Amino acid sequence: MKKILTLGMVLLVGVVLAACGSSSAENGSNDTVTIGYFPNINHVAGMVAEEKNLYSETLPDGTEVKYQYFPDGSAFMTALETGDIEAGLVGPGPAMNHFTSGAKVSVVAAGSTGGTVIMARPDAGIESPEDLAGKTFISPRVGCTHDVQFEALMKGEYGMTSDRVGGEMKHVTGKPATYSSMFKTGNVDAATVPEPWASFIEEQGTGEVLIDTPDVAYGETLPAAVFVTSNELIENDPELVQSIVDAHKKATEFIQNNPDESKTIAIDKIKEITDQELSREVIDRAWERITFTYEVNGEVLQDFANSSHDLGFLDEKPDLTNLVDKSFIE
Structure with a gap:
């Protein structure tokens, strides 16, 4: 507290x-x-x-x-x-x-x-992403970057969605700094975790890496x-x-x-x-x-935005044509 x-x-x-x-x-x-x-x-x-x-x-x-x-x-x-x-x-x-x-x-x-990691509670019975059906996962906010990365992967690779759209996984939200204690108490089964909290959870031994950064949607490019x-x-x-x-x-x-x-x-x-x-x-x-x-x-940002729309976080398919202005770094 x-x-x-x-x-x-x-x-x-x-x-x-x-x-x-x-x-x-x-x-x-x-x-x-x-x-x-x-x-x-x-x-x-x-x-x-x-x-x-x-x-x-x-x-x-x-x-x-x-x-x-x-x-x-x-x-x-x-x-x-x-x-x-x-x-x-x-x-x-x-x-x-x-x-x-x-x-x-x-x-x-x-x-x-980079820096997004999908982690699971050691005693949650999750050995692979397929085991997430019926499990509770946590992300910082509904539709946030890490949430979209996780849900895009699960829908695209495993055909699995959250209860937000009538799917098999229960979704809750919370601050990443609390994930280690929530794993310890058994309040959640899995988490989409931004660094450094993934590494903190590893150090504490309260969670295990289920999907590392390179294999998360847009993991190393977004x-x-x-x-x-x-x-x-x-x-x-x-x-x-x-x-x-x-x-x-x-x-x-x-x-x-x-x-x-x-x-x-x-x-x-x-x-x-x-x-x-x-x-x-x-x-x-x-x-x-x-x-x-x-x-x-x-x-990559446009592709990510398309995924956010496909998942129902955005009502309309976005056009990010004028969002990025690279003139100041060129």
């Missing part, structure tokens, strides 16, 4: 500060730039950029840089649309869903790929995190957007060239934000399932 309350308090402070300040859209200036991200390992570029003060290196002199942390993609996208943040890292699912709902946002880079900003900012101040993306690129290159220091930053930052301390062994194992890159593949 302490961990959840600590994160909640941090998020509440972030919301209060955002509400008390004036955004660049409101005051017509860009004296303050706020970057958002999640406290998880797919968003290490955000942690590195904050720790190394990289945005101050690329933004105009005198620009104040702030950071806001989010519990889920919906909250992040809402903050982006209302101007509480200028840019940041979010899962592809929320970015895609808000775009198809009419949000004027653009994916201008990727943050990472961006696990994308870097997004508003179309309004792109239209009004493309130079500022370029400066923001340049800092994100610097952070990504730092991770690629300095993995050990980047791991330490991730461990310290996750502990600072969530009060959850992860071991170096957990981070080392999780790192092997993730590729940190700012290159973004729009075709």
Whole structure:
């Protein structure tokens, strides 16, 4: 409970500060730039950029840089649309869903790929994916990135769906940090788990890998995190957007060239934000399932969106033609 309350308090402070300040859209200036991200390992570029003060290196002199942390993609996208943040890292699912709902946002880079693992409780009687019929699985949110990856695999390869559409698997939702304890108490049988929580579960011995990252739908090609900003900012101040993306690129290159220091930053930052301390062994194992890159593949995002529609998470088949703007990374 302490961990959840600590994160909640941090998020509440972030919301209060955002509400008390004036955004660049409101005051017509860009004296303050706020970057958002999640406290998880797919968003290490955000942690590195904050720790190394990289945005101050690329933004105009005198620009104040702030950071806001989010519990889920919906909250992040809402903050982006209302101007509480200028840019940041979010899962592809929320970015895609808000775009198809009419949000004027653009994916201008990727943050990472990979990192989704399907795990099973050791005593749940699950030896293969076929054994998931009648079992309860958990994902962070209905229709989130990891949920779609799991359900697309199960429907496409095994002809199995969740009870959301009258299928054989029971679906519940919850925070990934709680999955280990839920396995231990027997509340769930399987989980679609983002890193580093899959590696944490492995370390705790409360769950076993059923389907590893390469075999999950879009496992190694789908961006696990994308870097997004508003179309309004792109239209009004493309130079500022370029400066923001340049800092994100610097952070990504730092991770690629300095993995050990980047791991330490991730461990310290996750502990600072969530009060959850992860071991170096957990981070080392999780790192092997993730590729940190700012290159973004729009075709993979479209394929993923098609899967989300096929699964019934989207009412209409989406057209993501204008979602990705690669001009800032080329």
